[in-house]
Amino acid sequence: MKKLLLLFGVCLSSTCAFSQSFMHGAGVSAFFEKYKDVDMSTAVGFTYSPRLNFVETESMSVSVGIPISLAFSGSGQYNSREGATDDFKLGILINAPVIVNLNFGAGSTPDNESRLGGFIGGGGGFHWGASTDQLDQNGNVKNVGGTTFGYTGNAGVRFAIGDMGNTLEIKASYFKGVNENKMDLIGIAGIFNF
Numbered sequence: 001m002k003k004l005l006l007l008f009g010v011c012l013s014s015t016c017a018f019s020q021s022f023m024h025g026a027g028v029s030a031f032f033e034k035y036k037d038v039d040m041s042t043a044v045g046f047t048y049s050p051r052l053n054f055v056e057t058e059s060m061s062v063s064v065g066i067p068i069s070l071a072f073s074g075s076g077q078y079n080s081r082e083g084a085t086d087d088f089k090l091g092i093l094i095n096a097p098v099i100v101n102l103n104f105g106a107g108s109t110p111d112n113e114s115r116l117g118g119f120i121g122g123g124g125g126f127h128w129g130a131s132t133d134q135l136d137q138n139g140n141v142k143n144v145g146g147t148t149f150g151y152t153g154n155a156g157v158r159f160a161i162g163d164m165g166n167t168l169e170i171k172a173s174y175f176k177g178v179n180e181n182k183m184d185l186i187g188i189a190g191i192f193n194f
Contacts (some may be wrong), residue, residue: 024050035144036182045071049060097125097152107158107167122153131194148177
C-alpha cells in the first residue's frame with residue numbers, strides 16, 4: 001500500500017504544475033448523529049469550508065481543507081394542557097475534519113471555466129457533541145457526546161453560478177468515531193463558494 005501511494009504521489013507531482021490557491025465557501029448543513037445503542041438525532045447548522053489547492057492543472061486540483069461545522073438540535077415533549085415544552089434539551093455539535101480532496105471541473109481551481117464539477121476525498125478529524133443523557137435501546141439512561149476523533153470521507157458536485165467563478169456545492173459526508181461510543185455522523189450540506 002505504501003508503494004502504491006508513493007507511486008501515485010510521484011506520478012501526480014511529475015505531471016502537474018505546483019501552483020497554489022486558497023478557496024473557501026459557507027453554507028447550511030444537516031447532520032444525522034448516531035451513537036451506539038441510542039436512537040439517531042438530527043442537527044442543523046452552518047459550515048465554513050476553507051481549502052488550499054496544493055496541486056493544480058487546467059481541469060483538476062488536489063486540495064486540503066477543514067470544513068468546520070457548528071450545528072444545533074433540540075428535543076422535548078410538548079405539554080398540551082400547559083402549552084409548554086417539558087424537559088427541553090438543546091444539543092450542540094462541532095465537526096472539524098481535515099480532508100484531502102480530488103477536485104475536478106467547476107470550482108476545482110479559480111480559473112476553471114467548466115459549468116459542472118465535483119470532488120471526492122477523505123481524511124480524519126475531530127468531533128465534539130454536548131454531553132446529554134439519552135435512553136438506550138434497553139430503556140437505560142446512557143450519557144453520549146463529548147470529544148471524538150475518527151475517520152471521514154466526503155463527495156459532492158459543484159455547479160458554476162454566473163461568470164465570476166462562484167459555485168454552488170452540494171456535498172455528503174460520513175464521519176466514523178473511534179472511541180467507546182462508536183459514533184456515526186452523516187452530513188449533507190449546501191455551500192456557496194466565493
